[in-house]
Amino acid sequence: MDQRGITASVPQLGFWPLCVYAHGLYVLAQLLLPEETFRKLELPKDKTFLPEFAKWRRENPDPDRSLWFRYPQGMALLDAIYEAPPARLVLMPPAPEDKKQEWFAHGVKWVDGYVDELWELGVGQE
Numbered sequence: 001m002d003q004r005g006i007t008a009s010v011p012q013l014g015f016w017p018l019c020v021y022a023h024g025l026y027v028l029a030q031l032l033l034p035e036e037t038f039r040k041l042e043l044p045k046d047k048t049f050l051p052e053f054a055k056w057r058r059e060n061p062d063p064d065r066s067l068w069f070r071y072p073q074g075m076a077l078l079d080a081i082y083e084a085p086p087a088r089l090v091l092m093p094p095a096p097e098d099k100k101q102e103w104f105a106h107g108v109k110w111v112d113g114y115v116d117e118l119w120e121l122g123v124g125q126e
Contacts, residue, residue, distance in 0.1 A: 087114035
């Protein structure tokens with residue numbers, strides 16, 4: 001943590017850290033809620049939430065997601081992975097005796113399933 005109270009691992013955008021989670025939830029709400037309901041949502045009021053970015057996302061609901069950086073020719077596999085759809089999260093249900101009933105990501109199945117999906121898309125078959 002520096003003298004401003006900002007942790008180095010937090011994504012920075014200018015002086016203040018960007019609240020990636022809040023922006024992600026806002027975009028998720030835009031995708032899942034009916035347009036009329038979404039427009040009624042108030043923007044979060046925090047210095048790490050950028051209303052300009054939220055406005056831009058409203059105006060550009062499907063932005064260009066093409067890669068801005070390409071790996072060298074011998075590493076094209078990484079470009080293909082980044083261009084592929086995101087991995088689907090695989091959850092592990094809680095054990096019946098678990099009083100908290102917490103669900104956790106099943107890391108092994110998650111990764112194995114994603115590798116299989118990438119292979120079906122032709123990634124890594126060159």
